[in-house]
Amino acid sequence: MALATPSDKDIFKLILYDIKFQSARTMWHGNQKEHLIVPVAPPDCSIPAPNTCGKAFAVHYAERVGRRWKLRVQHFHQKNVALLQPWVDQLQSLLNGEQRPRRLLVIINPTCGSRKAPNIYTKKVQPIFTLAGVQTEVIQTTHAGHALAVLRRCSLHGQDGVVVVGGDGTLMEALNGLLTRPSPDGSDRPPCAPLPIGVIPAGSTDAVCGSVGTADPVTAALLIVMGVTRWVDVCSLRTAGQLLRYSLSMITYGFFGDVLQDSEKLRWLGPMRYNVAGAGRFWRSRAYRGSVAFRTAPGAMEPHKPCFADCDVCLREPVEAEGETQGQNDGEWHRVSGPFLVVSSANVSCRCKITPEGMCPRAHLSDGWAHLILVRQTSRANFLRYMYRSAAGKAPFDLPFVEYYRVKEFELLPESTGDDQRLLGEAHINLAMSVDSTAAGGEWRAPERITATGAAPAGRRPLDSVWNCDGEVVTDPAVNLRVHPRAIRLFGRGVERLEEGSGCCGCGRRTKKQI
Numbered sequence: 001m002a003l004a005t006p007s008d009k010d011i012f013k014l015i016l017y018d019i020k021f022q023s024a025r026t027m028w029h030g031n032q033k034e035h036l037i038v039p040v041a042p043p044d045c046s047i048p049a050p051n052t053c054g055k056a057f058a059v060h061y062a063e064r065v066g067r068r069w070k071l072r073v074q075h076f077h078q079k080n081v082a083l084l085q086p087w088v089d090q091l092q093s094l095l096n097g098e099q100r101p102r103r104l105l106v107i108i109n110p111t112c113g114s115r116k117a118p119n120i121y122t123k124k125v126q127p128i129f130t131l132a133g134v135q136t137e138v139i140q141t142t143h144a145g146h147a148l149a150v151l152r153r154c155s156l157h158g159q160d161g162v163v164v165v166g167g168d169g170t171l172m173e174a175l176n177g178l179l180t181r182p183s184p185d186g187s188d189r190p191p192c193a194p195l196p197i198g199v200i201p202a203g204s205t206d207a208v209c210g211s212v213g214t215a216d217p218v219t220a221a222l223l224i225v226m227g228v229t230r231w232v233d234v235c236s237l238r239t240a241g242q243l244l245r246y247s248l249s250m251i252t253y254g255f256f257g258d259v260l261q262d263s264e265k266l267r268w269l270g271p272m273r274y275n276v277a278g279a280g281r282f283w284r285s286r287a288y289r290g291s292v293a294f295r296t297a298p299g300a301m302e303p304h305k306p307c308f309a310d311c312d313v314c315l316r317e318p319v320e321a322e323g324e325t326q327g328q329n330d331g332e333w334h335r336v337s338g339p340f341l342v343v344s345s346a347n348v349s350c351r352c353k354i355t356p357e358g359m360c361p362r363a364h365l366s367d368g369w370a371h372l373i374l375v376r377q378t379s380r381a382n383f384l385r386y387m388y389r390s391a392a393g394k395a396p397f398d399l400p401f402v403e404y405y406r407v408k409e410f411e412l413l414p415e416s417t418g419d420d421q422r423l424l425g426e427a428h429i430n431l432a433m434s435v436d437s438t439a440a441g442g443e444w445r446a447p448e449r450i451t452a453t454g455a456a457p458a459g460r461r462p463l464d465s466v467w468n469c470d471g472e473v474v475t476d477p478a479v480n481l482r483v484h485p486r487a488i489r490l491f492g493r494g495v496e497r498l499e500e501g502s503g504c505c506g507c508g509r510r511t512k513k514q515i
């Protein structure tokens with residue numbers, strides 16, 4: 001069959017002859033040219049039919065350009081209609097064999113980011129879902145906690161996935177809703193989400209999208225209709241043995257917790273609020289006393305390459321897969337004492353606009369580790385160096401006042417809870433060994449005074465900070481965090497590796513440094 005790129009008139013014929021081609025297939029051409037073909041949009045029968053001959057069908061597909069995926073279309077034209085039909089049938093049967101979502105539950109947060117989530121969905125995402133023949137049930141949230149309540153109770157029968165149009169906070173609600181659904185048999189099983197989640201970035205930070213490689217709404221929508229998923233670890237956050245929530249990206253105590261708390265009062269500023277609150281808090285930054293106990297396991301010191309779409313660390317068969325059944329308490333406990341400016345734990349790299357390489361470039365989507373980052377009390381100038389290096393991706397963990405550990409579990413014991421009245425009361429903490437800090441992140445000299453960063457003067461009991469848990473404030477400072485390997489699947493391929501000379505993300509802009 002001869003293929004021709006049709007003129008506009010030919011395409012017009014296609015519409016008017018009402019050929020309801022639902023043809024599609026995926027064609028994989030190595031890593032560079034990966035194509036998605038989704039069904040042709042339903043023809044518009046309201047246009048009067050002209051007296052023309054010849055028919056065509058359109059094949060819509062996705063093509064990777066740098067770090068993004070773009071929607072493309074190719075028209076196949078042929079005068080003899082009898083020759084077209086076998087092509088269409090063949091494509092249709094190939095598509096039917098694909099594991100793709102047919103029905104999705106979509107949750108939109110109209111208040112996140114710059115309040116553009118409904119617009120992003122209608123203009124960029126819905127047309128792709130329609131093109132792919134995906135049915136949707138759309139819920140727009142009306143209040144905080146709405147997504148959590150819906151996903152905890154609603155029937156998921158017949159749904160192939162949940163799509164969140166929002167920021168990290170909305171995603172966290174969806175995740176927690178799915179992971180805390182009552183189990184059908186009433187048993188207490190390790191967390192494992194029943195459906196994959198897709199995230200359309202519409203929030204202020206969108207750190208999870210940045211780490212899963214879906215930082216652009218069209219890319220995210222295309223990967224959802226293609227049915228491409230990646231396993232992702234989840235962390236549970238507990239206090240006094242009670243589950244507080246599950247976390248997907250980062251939890252951080254100290255400076256970034258304070259910034260989040262300040263920024264909540266500036267929500268009307270939109271995404272700018274983090275910069276304004278951060279600048280204000282920087283001059284009032286202070287260190288918090290306490291200690292961190294953590295459990296490591298064999299393999300903690302193995303060097304990890306950064307996580308990309310073809311990541312062999314994540315694709316490796318996990319020791320503890322799908323809701324870990326073994327090795328839950330393996331490893332040794334260690335303990336380090338503050339004061340700390342920042343105590344952070346990253347589950348994924350947390351790439352976003354502010355930190356393009358991520359707050360923790362060494363973190364992987366499903367490596368089974370939480371990445372503990374401790375920034376000890378230091379001068380403001382040094383702290384600024386740490387933040388600059390994090391933003392610029394210039395080895396922030398190599399600074400002498402920064403320590404980095406790969407852990408399976410950790411607990412923060414703020415000084416204010418007192419040694420003898422810990423909320424967690426875990427016996428193993430008492431057995432934890434003190435860590436030699438120099439082994440973790442370079443030479444560390446304990447500061448003599450706390451005043452360098454504006455901490456409370458000696459003699460006055462210091463106050464605690466709050467946790468910034470995936471962009472939500474958790475006020476309980478004494479927490480226990482544990483990793484649950486591969487507890488959820490997210491739609492996405494991971495961050496795409498860039499070829500030499502391509503733009504930073506497919507936007508065409510050149511960058512000096514290409515990975």
Ligand SMILES: Nc1ncnc2c1ncn2[C@@H]1O[C@H](COP(=O)(O)OP(=O)(O)OP(=O)(O)O)[C@@H](O)[C@H]1O
Pocket residue numbers: 109110111112113114141142143144145146166167168169170171173202203204205206207470471472
């Ligand atoms: N209709 C609503 N009205 C008010 N708040 C809502 C509504 N729907 C959801 N929320 C809450 O809005 C909060 C912020 O949402 P989200 O985190 O997605 O946006 P963001 O803060 O702009 O983005 P990011 O977390 O990526 O920086 C969430 O905690 C969620 O509970």
